[in-house]
Amino acid sequence: MEVDTHQVQISNFGEPERLTLTEISLQTQAPVVRVAFAGVNPIDTKTRAGIGWAAKENADKLPWCPGYDVAGELLTADGKGSGQHVCGLIGFPFMGGAYAEHVSAPQDEWVALPDNVDLRQAAALPLAGLTASQALSRFGDLRDAEEVVVLGAAGGVGHLVVQLAKQQGAKVTAISRVQNHEWLLALGADCCVDYGQPGWQALVAEHASLVIDCVGGEVGLSLVKQLLCGTDVVTLPTVTADAIIEAGDAAGCHVTGMLIQPDPARLKQLVTLLADGVIKVAVAATFPLADANLAHRQVETGHTRGKVILDCRAPATPE
Structure with missing residues (x-):
């Protein structure tokens, strides 16, 4: 199939304004999807800026189209709408390609969506949902009533960790800014702690069985250094993972970083949880595809409640 379409590309690493809407001809033998929405994730912004392993892998392969959700x-073989809505984690971890009006990916990367699933939430689910799910299972199945601490609980991954941990029977402590506490309690958190409060680390360190660190950096380090010996920790930001693992080793904790693995079977289970109302995906902001630079700036604030997505449906015109 050949489709004339638009996608957002970077030709050089740098600021969000490097993101440029470009007209392309998509030629493929794989299934084609007319994109309604695409998720925006921190890995997208870091790669665009030239930071991290995905940027290193793509440095000599530019131009590159960001996005995985x-x-x-x-579409049918003749390019018409089939009526079947799908979501998927495509091109992960290096190819990307989701910031587009049309995308192509192998059949086994797509998950059919029930009619009652909102496409915005479906677009925000794959990478964040699989990250949350795999982080919680990193040290094995959660034990009933195990105490899970979620650092960065209001973010795209964090708010899903809260819900999935509760769904598995854990007691959840959500660490976030105080303005997010009421919302996190409504999602199922048992208690909330403000990381702006002096001494917050000591409030949670004594009872934590498993810590899911969605923040990393100095904030993650400050918590890991006060955890009890033997605490399990999964730190998600890859840029600071080595430093946090080293600090955890010194404290006698079991600390691991992680890179998610595409798992369509588990994504299908997450879609079912979404359709059944067991979990919700919060969409904080939606930007037109042509304004991907603004979406990146929003994500880079580090204070987004839930996810940011791109609306890829509207006609787009390259500059």
């Missing part, structure tokens, strides 16, 4: 309509 997609929800839209599967």
